[in-house]
Amino acid sequence: MNTIVVAQLQRQFQDYIVSLYQQGFLDNQFSELRKLQDEGTPDFVAEVVSLFFDDCSKLINTMSISLERPDNVDFKQVDSGVHQLKGSSSSVGARRVKNVCISFKECCDVQNREGCLRCLQQVDYEYKMLKTKLQDLFNLEKQILQAGGTIPQVDIN
Structure with a gap:
């Protein structure tokens, strides 16, 4: 284990996760989710987040289809x-x-169909941004573990 490399990766991880909170991508619930992960379930957060992104994609697609028809929008479904x-x-x-x-x-x-369409675009954008950022975070975690290190706990408060 190269302790210098591990320390650099851990610092990078800490800085990156703090930036995700500071930029408003994440809130304290993500911290609570991370607390549920342990050695017995090392991929717990990644798996939960992956399910979330799958659901997002499906919901966004369904809402998009519902909003396509200007004269017949099912606002209850949306x-x-x-x-x-x-x-x-x-x-x-x-x-x-x-x-x-x-x-x-x-x-x-x-x-308000136009407002819904704008929000749909925004939610799609935010979900894709978050997905990319969390994939980067999970990749950093893997690098730390592969280098023989441990994932640091980050106090956001």
Whole structure:
């Protein structure tokens, strides 16, 4: 084990995860999720987040189809998708996705199709950004472990 390399990777990991919180991508729920991961379940967070991203993709696609028809939008179906997305984003700590869902729900409530379309684009953008950033974070974790190190605990508060 090269302790200098491990220390550099650990520092990079700490700085990166702190930046994700500072930029509003993540909230404390992500920290709580990380606490559930241990040696017996080393990929727990990555697996939960992967399921979240799969759900996001499906929900965004379904809502997109629902919003395609300008004269016949099923706002109840869109609202249901937004509700699911908001709940799942809250449970994994995806703060920016959750926040867009709040605005999205408001647009659904007043049946504002244009507002819903804008929110759909924004939620799609935020989900894809978060996915890329968390993939980078998980890759850093793998590098640390492959170098013989341990994943540092990061206190965000």
